[in-house]
Amino acid sequence: MTELVKTEDLSKHFGGVKALEAVEMTIRESEILGVIGPNGAGKSTLFNVITGFYQPTRGKVFYNGVEVTGHRVDSVVDKGLARTFQNIRLFDQMTVLNNVLVGMHLQIHPGIMETLFRDPGKGQKEIEARDKCMSLLKYFGLEKDATLVSGNLPYGKKRKLEIARALASDPKILLLDEPSAGMNPNETAELMQLIDGINRKGYTVVVIEHNMKLIMGISHRIVVLNFGKKIAEGDPAAIQADASVIEAYLGKEED
Amino acid sequence: MLLQHLINGLSIGSIYALIAMGYNMVYGILELLNFAHGDVYAVGCFAALGLLTMGVHPALAIMAGIIVGFVINLFVEKLAYRPVRYSGRVTPTITAVGIAYIMRNAILKIWGPETFAFDIGVRGSNLQFGGIIIGTLQIYILLIAVSCMIGITLYLKKTKTGQGIIAISQSIPTAALMGVPVNRTISIVYGIGGALGVIGGILFCIYYDSIFIGIGFALGTIKAWMASIIGGVGSLKGAVMGAIMLGLMESMVSGYVSTLYKDAIVWLLLIAFVLIKPQGLFPAQVAEKI
Amino acid sequence: MMNLAANRKMITIAAILAACALPLVITDEYALRVLNVFFIYSVVALSINLIVGFCGQLDMGRAAFMGLGAYWSAILAVRLHFPFFVAFLTAGIFAGLVGAILGFLCRKSSFDYLTLITIGFNVVCQVVFLNWIPVTNGAMGIPKVPVPEFFGFAFDTNLRFYYLALGFLVVCYVLIERITKSKLGRAFEAIRDDSIAASYSGINIQNFKVLNFAIGSVFTGLAGSLLVHYTQYASPFNYTLDESVYQLQMAILGGLGSLPGSLLGTLILVVAPEISRSFYEYRLVFVGFMMVIMMIYWPNGLLGKAGVGERLIGIMRFRKKEPEEAGR
Numbered sequence: 036m037t038e039l040v041k042t043e044d045l046s047k048h049f050g051g052v053k054a055l056e057a058v059e060m061t062i063r064e065s066e067i068l069g070v071i072g073p074n075g076a077g078k079s080t081l082f083n084v085i086t087g088f089y090q091p092t093r094g095k096v097f098y099n100g101v102e103v104t105g106h107r108v109d110s111v112v113d114k115g116l117a118r119t120f121q122n123i124r125l126f127d128q129m130t131v132l133n134n135v136l137v138g139m140h141l142q143i144h145p146g147i148m149e150t151l152f153r154d155p156g157k158g159q160k161e162i163e164a165r166d167k168c169m170s171l172l173k174y175f176g177l178e179k180d181a182t183l184v185s186g187n188l189p190y191g192k193k194r195k196l197e198i199a200r201a202l203a204s205d206p207k208i209l210l211l212d213e214p215s216a217g218m219n220p221n222e223t224a225e226l227m228q229l230i231d232g233i234n235r236k237g238y239t240v241v242v243i244e245h246n247m248k249l250i251m252g253i254s255h256r257i258v259v260l261n262f263g264k265k266i267a268e269g270d271p272a273a274i275q276a277d278a279s280v281i282e283a284y285l286g287k288e289e290d
Numbered sequence: 291m292l293l294q295h296l297i298n299g300l301s302i303g304s305i306y307a308l309i310a311m312g313y314n315m316v317y318g319i320l321e322l323l324n325f326a327h328g329d330v331y332a333v334g335c336f337a338a339l340g341l342l343t344m345g346v347h348p349a350l351a352i353m354a355g356i357i358v359g360f361v362i363n364l365f366v367e368k369l370a371y372r373p374v375r376y377s378g379r380v381t382p383t384i385t386a387v388g389i390a391y392i393m394r395n396a397i398l399k400i401w402g403p404e405t406f407a408f409d410i411g412v413r414g415s416n417l418q419f420g421g422i423i424i425g426t427l428q429i430y431i432l433l434i435a436v437s438c439m440i441g442i443t444l445y446l447k448k449t450k451t452g453q454g455i456i457a458i459s460q461s462i463p464t465a466a467l468m469g470v471p472v473n474r475t476i477s478i479v480y481g482i483g484g485a486l487g488v489i490g491g492i493l494f495c496i497y498y499d500s501i502f503i504g505i506g507f508a509l510g511t512i513k514a515w516m517a518s519i520i521g522g523v524g525s526l527k528g529a530v531m532g533a534i535m536l537g538l539m540e541s542m543v544s545g546y547v548s549t550l551y552k553d554a555i556v557w558l559l560l561i562a563f564v565l566i567k568p569q570g571l572f573p574a575q576v577a578e579k580i
Numbered sequence: 581m582m583n584l585a586a587n588r589k590m591i592t593i594a595a596i597l598a599a600c601a602l603p604l605v606i607t608d609e610y611a612l613r614v615l616n617v618f619f620i621y622s623v624v625a626l627s628i629n630l631i632v633g634f635c636g637q638l639d640m641g642r643a644a645f646m647g648l649g650a651y652w653s654a655i656l657a658v659r660l661h662f663p664f665f666v667a668f669l670t671a672g673i674f675a676g677l678v679g680a681i682l683g684f685l686c687r688k689s690s691f692d693y694l695t696l697i698t699i700g701f702n703v704v705c706q707v708v709f710l711n712w713i714p715v716t717n718g719a720m721g722i723p724k725v726p727v728p729e730f731f732g733f734a735f736d737t738n739l740r741f742y743y744l745a746l747g748f749l750v751v752c753y754v755l756i757e758r759i760t761k762s763k764l765g766r767a768f769e770a771i772r773d774d775s776i777a778a779s780y781s782g783i784n785i786q787n788f789k790v791l792n793f794a795i796g797s798v799f800t801g802l803a804g805s806l807l808v809h810y811t812q813y814a815s816p817f818n819y820t821l822d823e824s825v826y827q828l829q830m831a832i833l834g835g836l837g838s839l840p841g842s843l844l845g846t847l848i849l850v851v852a853p854e855i856s857r858s859f860y861e862y863r864l865v866f867v868g869f870m871m872v873i874m875m876i877y878w879p880n881g882l883l884g885k886a887g888v889g890e891r892l893i894g895i896m897r898f899r900k901k902e903p904e905e906a907g908r
Contacts, residue, residue, distance in 0.1 A: 127774070128773050133766055137781045140767060141781075150762040151755055204781065380638050383695065384875050391865065515700075
């Protein structure tokens with residue numbers, strides 16, 4: 036399997052707080068990688084550093100063997116990464132369809148002529164993009180909400196829309212930051228199927244989660260962080276048996 | 291000559307510091323770009339002027355002016371800012387612009403655009419050291435500015451309300467959960483901001499022996515912004531340092547370059563400054579979270 | 581969907597035709613003059629809407645860019661005897677360039693800094709207009725700016741100018757509308773709603789902010805130029821901060837993010853001071869109160885979301901539906 040993303044000695048310090056410390060990990064093509072760890076273990080920081088939102092204090096990030104450390108977010112995204120957020124971040128005043136169209140930003144190249152001298156929405160590139168977005172919305176069961184303002188959607192649909200928007204950029208890797216937060220068991224089960232389906236379509240998926248049932252159920256491989264350090268890596272069965280993981284979650288047994 | 295410019299710059303800078311402090315206090319806590327700051331305290335200064343012309347004792351008139359500034363800001367906060375507190379950035383800023391225009395036009399309606407003498411009977415004498423003239427007035431201004439700064443810092447650090455203010459500046463929901471009375475505390479912040487502004491404004495009037503409509507926006511709000519740009523928006527220390535640097539800069543520019551273009555040059559310097567240090571000298575320490 | 585779009589087109593064409601026919605009814609020179617000024621200021625309000633409403637960049641110094649366009653055009657036409665359309669078009673380019681430079685300088689700054697710097701820029705421009713006497717003629721301003729002229733045809737009456745200004749507005753409106761409904765406009769709105777999510781959608785925030793500022797400035801500059809050729813006089817006192825705030829209110833009143841709203845807001849704020857002398861006197865107080873009240877009760881303006889316009893449409897739809905449902 037090819038390594039899509041590889042980090043070397045990746046560290047991020049905030050003042051004295053070592054949010055990430057010397058993390059070495061890889062994301063392999065077409066896997067589902069779970070990232071777990073107790074609160075404040077540095078999971079979100081890991082996403083933020085890999086995608087260029089934070090500059091690492093030390094260390095490097097490679098994408099397909101090319102170093103992307105210090106690149107701006109949008110240029111990292113251009114390489115083929117897309118993400119969702121722990122606290123949903125939609126374009127609240129825009130319609131559902133336009134949210135997904137923004138996700139296609141890097142795919143649409145209408146040019147000045149089409150922008151200024153065609154009726155809005157009538158250009159060839161626009162029509163193609165719209166069709167693609169509608170089929171994405173259909174896949175997520177949102178096609179009937181296409182013209183609604185996204186800020187008014189119910190919570191579960193917002194989560195789905197965020198994933199749809201991320202997929203619209205046709206990324207190689209999809210990063211999901213706590214996708215099941217605030218969901219009931221039924222919704223979570225549906226989400227698991229959805230993630231699995233996305234993975235089967237050929238997307239590599241990285242999931243940060245607190246929901247162990249979800250993460251153990253869908254991940255091919257799991258990375259465990261604690262206090263900014265990687266303490267374990269392996270398949271779900273191995274992680275469940277790992278002493279240091281149990282210790283991180285439950286604390287050390289006193290003698 | 292250079293030393294003289296330095297001293298003039300320092301004393302005008304300390305007035306700016308008082309104005310900028312009131313401004314930045316509100317900013318640091320609520321992130322409201324308070325357009326109305328200058329025009330609100332100008333109302334307080336004019337109220338003091340009104341009392342002075344009626345023959346009220348200067349000390350009483352000044353006290354009354356400070357209270358007016360405090361009270362107006364309480365009302366403005368309650369009526370205009372509270373309803374839009376959680377509506378993003380653009381909305382409250384525009385509301386503040388609206389308040390600024392209401393206040394300014396109220397002053398224009400009552401007092402008109404003329405410049406009035408502002409005489410509280412304190413005559414500064416001049417001390418001479420070599421060729422340098424230092425007015426005793428300038429020394430008083432510096433002393434008042436410094437004691438206000440120390441007072442505010444102590445208030446924030448040592449009192450319960452002060453700690454509440456700091457908690458609110460970190461996170462309103464968390465502060466509310468911890469039992470900080472959010473609305474009342476925010477009102478107090480605005481009130482103090484207004485009162486500090488009036489103190490600065492009145493010192494300004496005393497320094498120049500006169501008062502006119504421009505002390506609000508042109509000489510107040512705008513200078514407070516300039517000071518904040520230099521020092522870092524939302525930082526109390528930054529506001530003071532920025533204001534003093536601004537005073538020095540102005541005094542140097544008008545002394546050595548051009549009086550006519552003073553404002554334009556100072557703004558251009560600031561725009562250039564933003565290019566180099568987009569967050570000011572002392573940026574408020576906020577880690578961007580997602 | 582198709583139907584709605586077709587309808588909208590019909591309404592637009594009908595509105596343009598009605599505007600063309602309006603001088604048949606309104607022959608009063610004074611009223612024509614007010615309408616001409618309204619057309620030009622509408623473009624200013626539209627440009628403000630593009631910057632503030634669509635991209636969330638609170639620019640408070642738009643009058644400076646009007647002034648830049650106006651002075652550029654006046655100097656070119658009066659001093660250097662360039663023909664109108666050269667002065668006019670280059671004024672737009674000049675204002676756009678200055679906008680791009682200013683936007684570039686502010687590209688890394690936060691929301692607040694941008695607002696402060698646009699104000700500072702307005703002050704700088706005003707000082708320069710007033711004091712750079714060899715070029716701007718100082719407080720005297722530049723008089724005798726020639727009327728617009730195309731190949732010997734001079735727009736020298738209010739009626740003739742009416743059609744020029746109307747054409748100008750229609751072209752600018754259509755262009756701005758197309759921009760807002762394109763990939764570009766979506767990127768602007770995305771930056772306004774959530775700049776972090778926007779950058780994760782691959783949008784280069786800094787470049788798009790600069791672009792937004794530059795495009796808006798082109799339109800403001802063009803409007804400034806056209807107005808100065810109409811009034812035939814460039815005065816340094818027309819491009820103050822108060823003026824900027826008044827123009828901002830035009831965009832706010834109608835609704836940030838709503839292009840027809842900008843026209844309505846401009847209409848109200850241009851016509852009202854002409855109708856009532858006392859409104860003129862108190863216009864800034866009125867603007868002050870309106871800003872506060874609008875932001876609290878109608879943050880999206882008269883024609884924005886949940887504004888008067890939408891409510892009216894809602895009422896009409898409701899009435900239409902009733903018989904249908906009763907028939908079922």
